Amino acid sequence: MTQQDREPGKYLNTLAFRCTPELVGDAVVHVRHFDEATWKLWDDFDRLCKKKFRNDSAQAPYSIATTVLNMTSGGYVYFDPDRRAPFLASLQPLDDKLLRRVFTLAYHLALGQDVSTIDLTAPPELAKRFADTPEHTYSLATYLQTMKNAQPTAPNWLYRTVAWQLSQQLATEPWAISDSRTVKLRPDTTGGLVAFDDPWTNEQGGRYALSRTALNLKTLPNVANPVLLLTSRVTRISSSLVFSNTALAEQPGENHPLLEVALNGRGGARTINRLALQALGRLEMDYSVLRAIDERSQAEQKLLAEAAKAKAEGKEPPRFPSEHPGQVWPILPKNSSFPVGTGPGMQHLRFLHQHFTTVFDTDAVPLEAREVRMSLPHRPTDPENISKTEYLLRKAEREAHPEPKTLGPIRKRGTLFPTPESIFASVEAAGFKKLRIVCLWYQDDTRLRMLDTFCKSFDLNPEGLDRENGQELRLHGDQIVAEFHRAPDFLKPGPSGGRRDALAATGAPIRSQNGVLVAAWCETEIPTSAVAEEFAGISLDDLDAKPQTRNIFGDLGVPSQYLRGQDEKGVVFKPKAKDHPAEMALLDLYRSLGILDDRIADALQPEKAGYPVDRIAHVGIHVRQQNRRKGEFGQPKVVITASALVPPQATGGTWTMLGWSSTRPEWQPYHFAQPAFHASAYPEGTGDKKTYRQRWDDAAETVERALADLTDELDGTPYVVTVDELASRRMWDGLQNMRQGGSPGDGNSRYWLPGTTLSRDDRPQAVIRINIDSEEVPQPVSTTRFVKAKDSEPVEQDTATTLYQVTTDFGAPAWILCNVPRAFDGDGAGRLGSKYTRWDAKASVFSDKKEDRRKGEMPQNWYSMTASEIYPLACAAGVSEEALAITTAKLCHQSQFWDGRSRFPLPLHAAKQMDLDHPQYRRTAAPEEKLSLELGIEDVTAEGTEEQR
Incomplete structure (x- = not known):
């Protein structure tokens, strides 16, 4: 890109490219469009399946047919039964006779007929219509021609198939991920790319993860071309197949894409679609890869049974082996910890951007987005705004007296807590004269954490502030007060009965009345197996006090927030110097109260000229x-x-x-x-x-x-x-x-x-x-600033946090707001992935000298910019x-x-x-993850953060 290509300004570089006829070249796909009569036959079949399974949400299992067709055609088959425009698309032509036989088998197998008794010479009407529907060969470029002042009118099948050949083209050249190293990419049947031959592993070995890249086609407002979006992620591989929803499998033969296959059944018994196996067997096709999945599933189910028996007998249960996955790579379910972290990192994405532009050269037309002139509001925790002169004076003073303990930072940060005056102003605007925060607790440590947080947020001396049960603590005169009430019977895990009476017994003034607005700040914990043993027959979810008490507060019209007092093992939390969980809980309580301080008014101040956004x-x-x-x-x-x-x-x-x-x-x-x-x-x-x-x-x-x-x-x-x-x-x-x-x-x-x-x-x-949504919003990778001077080179910058206007072909534009995650750019962040990829992740270093120790990089999460459209x-x-x-x-x-x-x-x-x-919002782990934890089979844990609690 040269300076003459763009007007002066700062531009956003993203993994988004216009999908033009030149980009897809001579790519073709084969499509059968089904008419209304065929769809009605499919709908009848769908109803029969619902009746057979006695489930109104059951769908006709068309995956039987698509799995078989994928295996017989080398991959790339997509079936969409949508009534508005049902179609079957494939990269290779599909034989009419094969199609008739496949859907005959799928039809009868889905309705429960034994595979050996199915007469392939007597297909049902639905199978005949599928096979007799003409197959059309379409050039993708034809449907990407632009029209003046109009959005793309590309058909649905194009959005589902455009990535098939583009991913194959990207895989033809090695991907340079450093000056001296390349990685081989292999296409998969979804139209994505996998670094299958270069997996990431943990330091101890035995656990694996893969780099996977998806290519998605979407539209953007008033942009004449559809836009191709690339996203890359870390796909972590499970040591067990039976708890996975999907798996990647290497197909036999040359130049076949990696097969992504959905696994059927419930957690702990998942396997390949057995009906698809039967159909392939009846057709006498090679289905060795699917048979390998089924055999592995059976072996793992046997191991699970042995583990359950061993646990019941008090013995050490067997574990799934940690070894190279070989032909079948089960994808780890969500909400799990793993010794390889999430996120590929920024440099990974920049190299992917470079790879795309290298392979497609001038046909890779980037989506253009230019920075908007605006001022972001100054947040309380941003470094203070000081003049350049003041900054230089402070810097000189620091250099003359380099003792950081006496001088502090050059630019100080403010506090996140709102001022007492702004809190009360919001309370007063709501029609009240006083705010009372009722603190309900049952462990002294938690009460003291709450008290300490009040002292920090209201700038109080903690000496002598600890109050007896029910005594009022003035936080800001008579306008903002707190009361502490010990309430173990109300707050501790257990059955729901008796909690209302337990709350009343505390004597806490819990209703908003007489000009006093009341909020509740409560201690909580996640119920453990010990609690479950005490209340046999009641699930852990039903023993969790937080949703039960929150519902009671809802009946009373009282906003509430919670603070965990101990972890899942019953260990009392000992906060560090800064008790972030307690501080965030109090701030979230302010949000529940609807408190808006002056920072919101400042953010809503309009720019110098324009629409009065502060009056709407x-x-x-x-x-x-x-x-x-x-x-x-x-x-x-x-x-x-x-x-x-x-x-x-x-x-x-x-x-x-x-x-x-x-x-x-x-x-x-x-x-x-x-x-x-x-x-x-x-x-x-x-x-x-x-x-x-x-x-x-x-x-x-x-x-x-x-x-x-x-x-x-x-x-x-x-x-x-x-x-x-x-x-x-x-x-x-x-x-x-x-x-x-x-x-x-x-x-x-x-x-x-x-x-x-x-x-x-x-x-x-x-x-x-x-x-x-990361799959629908362009992924930012860097910025480029062009200046007016003829001899000046464009200035590259790795990250951006500002607003960019998408260049449209007509009509009003969309804007992209770039975000840099705190974990990447905050205090103490290592910015992992900013200069190299996971293939060059540094190993941990153990040393007696603290300065020589290093935490391993592979287990950590590597962050990238996000964007909002x-x-x-x-x-x-x-x-x-x-x-x-x-x-x-x-x-x-x-x-x-x-x-x-x-x-x-x-x-x-x-x-x-x-x-x-x-209270009813579900945060619990999936049932299969719970089962694996109980048996000690997989090192997965349900995800749960302090903020969620």
């Missing part, structure tokens, strides 16, 4: 589908929560925050709305059998009613709405890229955008769509999309009470947090 309400709507788990029935539940930042009536006043939920559909102050939501169970289905479209139309209608009520609450104050694109685009067609420039009535849903059915005066002025859609005249993009970025940068960025802007983050804090 900012609304966030969180939507989540909670799928059924084992033992649950009915259709999936849709959870909707919302929050609104409301500007003060007078300039310089205090912002307030409202909350709303679908279980308590009324706008209330956030400190009432969250407990009200937590007091109610997640919404139950009505029992009506509704289609997918009807369920999401109903959810959109619920939001319409909420916004109609909000306009009454705001009394003329204009507002904007922010939604998560990934969760919401199934509700509102107007959010979708392909619908930009369209109008209501063009889509499939009843609702175009949030609020479109309301009167013009009641509609939001804009809807802001934000997307943080921000796309404002103006719904009224005079709205500035750029001003709203900048404001959204500011509300991510300046979170409510956190010294880092949040991925969602404050209104959406607060709405989502209502859901995450709900």
Whole structure:
């Protein structure tokens, strides 16, 4: 790239490239498009499968056919039974006779017929129609031709198949990961790439992980070409197959892609689809790789049975062997610890970017994004702003007197805690005259941690502050106080019965009344197996006091937060010099109270000119589908929560925050709305059998009613709405890229955008769509600054934290906000992966000398930049999309009470947090992980952090 290619400015380099006809070249795929009659036959087959399995959520097992076709054609087969446009695509032509036989077997096997009795000369009508449907050969380039002022109209099959040949091209040349080292890449059947021959291993050996790269095609608003996104990750390999959901397998033969295969069955008994095995056997095809998976599964299931028997007899259970996986590489389930960390690192991604541009040369047209001129709000924990002169004076003083203990840092950092004055101003704006924080505890250490945190946050001398049970502790005059009450019967793990009486017995003033706003800060712990033995027959989840007590607080209208007093082994936490868990718990309690201090008002100050973002309400709507788990029935539940930042009536006043939920559909102050939501169970289905479209139309209608009520609450104050694109685009067609420039009535849903059915005066002025999904948002790798001087070289920079505007071909642009994780760039961070890849990770060094010791790098997590895509859609005249993009970025940068960025802007983050804090929100480990832990088979542990507790 030369300086003449770009206008002066700072540009973002990402793993995103325009998918042009030149990029795909002469690539072709073979597609069969099935008509309505064929789809109806498939739908009949699907209903028969549901009836056979007595499960309304069961689907016709088409993986039987696709697994067989993948094996017989060398890979790359995709079947989509979607009613709107069902198709079967493949990289190689599929023989009609083979297709008829395969679907004949799949049909009868799925319905329970013995494979040996299936008559292949008498196919069902469905198999005949599949085989008789003409196969079309398409050039991908034909469907990538651009149109003037229009989004791509590429068919669905292109998005599913475009990566097949591109990944093969990327694998033809070795990947340079340093000046002297290359890595071989191999394509897999998903259209991705795997460094299969160069796995990462732990220092002790026996555990493995692979570098995997995915290629995904998506659209971006008002960009004429579809965009190819590359993402790379660490895929960790399990020592057991039977607990894995998927596996990678090396197929026999030359130039075959690695086979990614889904494993069937329940945890502890997973294996290859046995019906696919039977079908391949009947067709007399080579299925040695699938047979190897099945044989390994049977051997591991036998080992599991032996382990269970040994445990029952009090003997040491056998373990899965730690050895090279060989032909079959089971992928480790999620939520597990592992001796190889997550994340490939920034240098890995930069080398991947370089590899793509090297292989495709001038055909690799990068997506362009230019930095936006804006000022990010100064956060309390940022280093203080000082002049250059002051900085030089302090530096000179430090050099003259180099004792750091006396001088401190050159630029001091502030405290994350809000000032008492701002806390009370927010409490007063909510209509109260006093804030009381009731601290409920049962271990002295936890009480002292709470007290110490109060002292630090309110700048109090701890001498003599410890109070007797129930005595009031003044934190800020009579305006903010705390009370400590010992409540073991209420807080300790155990059954739910009797907790309300136990709370009442403490005498704690737990209701908000008489002008006093009350919040509860409680001790908690994760129940252990010892607790389970005490209460035999009750699951650990049902013994956890936190969701039980939170539900009680919800009934009382009291916001609550929790602090773990001991770990899973019963060891009492001994905090370090800075008790981060306690500090974050208190700050999260402020968030639950809806407290907004002056940092939010500062973040909402508009730029010098533009749209008055400080005079409008900012609304966030969180939507989540909670799928059924084992033992649950009915259709999936849709959870909707919302929050609104409301500007003060007078300039310089205090912002307030409202909350709303679908279980308590009324706008209330956030400190009432969250407990009200937590007091109610997640919404139950009505029992009506509704289609997918009807369920999401109903959810959109619920939001319409909420916004109609909000306009009454705001009394003329204009507002904007922010939604998560990934969760919401199934509700509102107007959010979708392909619908930009369209109008209501063009889509499939009843609702175009949030609020479109309301009167013009009641509609939001804009809807802001934000997307943080790593597979849909361009992955940043570096920046390049171009300057005006002719002889000046572009300046490269490894990371970025600012906002970039995507260059569009027409219409309004999207913006990309770059984030650098704290673990990569914070105090004491090693910036692992910034200069080399995991293949050059440094080993640990053990030494008697502290300065010579080194922690091994392979087990640690290597972080990369993340990005958020921000796309404002103006719904009224005079709205500035750029001003709203900048404001959204500011509300991510300046979170409510956190010294880092949040991925969602404050209104959406607060709405989502209502859901995450709900007593029914599931954080438990998957059943198969629990089983492996109990048997001592696998070194996996369920993920759980202090913040989650």
